[in-house]
Amino acid sequence: MWSWLWMGAAVAAEPVVCFQPLGRHEPYLVQAAARGVRVVYGFPVQLLPATDFPTSAWTPARKRWRADHLLDWLAQTRPEACSMVVGLTSEDISTTKGPHDDWGVFGLAQIKGRSAMVSSFRLREGARPQQSRLRRVVKITNHEVGHVLGLRHGGALGCPMNDALGRVQTVDRMSGLLCELPRLQIRDWWQVTLPELDSFPWDEFPTR
């Protein structure tokens, strides 16, 4: 009986979110993405050593990396200590979306899976603080991590699980914090207590 209870406790351990820099990347954005996950989810994070893309994910016609292929590869090569791996790059990534065979995206994730990809390639630096690439990368990373934890698109304007549909304006409108329903879902599914925050502490993030 005792060991059964102990196993129950072990299953409820917080997920460990690992970050995998891929190809060309900016270390300050990788750091910020990891910190953003700590802020929103409070989960332990780990930075993995940078590596090259697997050449099998290259699409020569568009000169992009296939994000769906990368998700499989990240999940398969995931170190045992990582509950999930988030690949981060400043190179372009794409997937099939609707009628588009090869559609460039900000990010992609396995829903209730093991991996996510985030690219800053399509994120230009804006003039206002909320338009910074750093904030956009942080919000997109937390959106993709939300998918891996099981969340689907939805929520009011400004909620981070809205589908950005390739528009940075949608990302810029997000507060950076999870809305109420996804918070409750993650709490129930993962048996974790998420940090309570009134606003996102952007001041604690380096600008570069």
Ligand SMILES: [Zn+2]
């Ligand atoms: Zn999404």
